[in-house]
Amino acid sequence: MRPSTPGLSQPAQEGEKKCLNSELWHACAGPLVSLPPIGSRVVYFPQGHSEQVAASTNKEVDAHIPNYPNLPPQLICQLHNVTMHADAETDEVCAQMTLQPLSPQEQKDVYLLPAELGTPSKQPTNYFCKTLTASDTSTHGGFSVPRRAAEKVFPPLDYTQQPPAQELIARDLHDNEWKFRHIFRGQPKRHLLTTGWSVFVSARRLVAGDSVLFIWFFLRERNGWGTF
Incomplete structure (x- = not known):
């Protein structure tokens, strides 16, 4: 997906499945957030999950989460999938995990630790x-x-x-492309993003006090450098 007009982003096609950039996702999540690797075993706490849902929605748990009296307080599960998400309005990140509860016999079976287990999330x-x-x-x-x-x-x-100037092409969390003019000018001289910046501010409804994060990484498939 590429914009046809400099500085403007194009919305995703309906039903389009996007894959968030892992490095950018972790940068937004912060250094204290670490996702378990696929295939690892995790402990799922149903009550804790219910309380978290209630707190995040400011509503009663019983109105959203069914009560299962026979459900144990914790479940040993295997992680099958992790999908990274970002809120379209706020860019707040979260992760969706697919878990499969293990039977008592499966819990006793020989378990090989994933190679990625214990590896810190790449920042x-x-x-x-x-x-x-x-x-x-x-x-x-x-x-x-x-x-x-x-x-x-x-x-x-x-x-x-x-003056020294160049065009920068940036991609946000949602894979929208933005173009900015980077120029070094003024008295005293300073680095500025000019053309395209006000379009980005308006589109993202940014206000004073909000934060922006820029990352520079290597794009192997394009044989060049890109900026988020």
């Missing part, structure tokens, strides 16, 4: 996060990028140009 190294200011979200301005962050995350500018 990006080339990234920066900034809390937006009022000027960052103004429709008449641009996004001011700290110089150290711009030099670390963005592709290098050609400083022989006057």
Whole structure:
């Protein structure tokens, strides 16, 4: 999926199944979040899950979760699938897991630990996060990028140009593509995202106090570098 107009994103086709970028998902989730690998055994707590659902919806548990008096307080399960999700409005991330309860005999069977078990979730190294200011979200301005962050995350500018500038192509959590003009100008000189930034702010309904996260990673299938 590619936008036909610079700076504009195109919505996903109906029924389209997207795969979130794992590195970006973990960056948004934070370093304390670690997903178990497929095939591992986990303990599922039905009551804890019910209480969490009630707390997140601010409604009574009984109105949403059936009561199963014969269900044990915890279930030993095998993890069959993990799907990463991100809220379309807030970009808040979560993970959906498919679990299969194991019988007492299956729990006694020889269990080989997955090779990924114990491996920490991959966190990006080339990234920066900034809390937006009022000027960052103004429709008449641009996004001011700290110089150290711009030099670390963005592709290098050609400083022989006057002014040094380039086009950046970024993808968000939902695989929408955005195009920004990255320019080094002003007095004193500073890095800015100009053309395309106000479109992004309006589309994502960003306000001062919100945070944006940029990640630079290698796109093997495109033989080049990209920025989230």
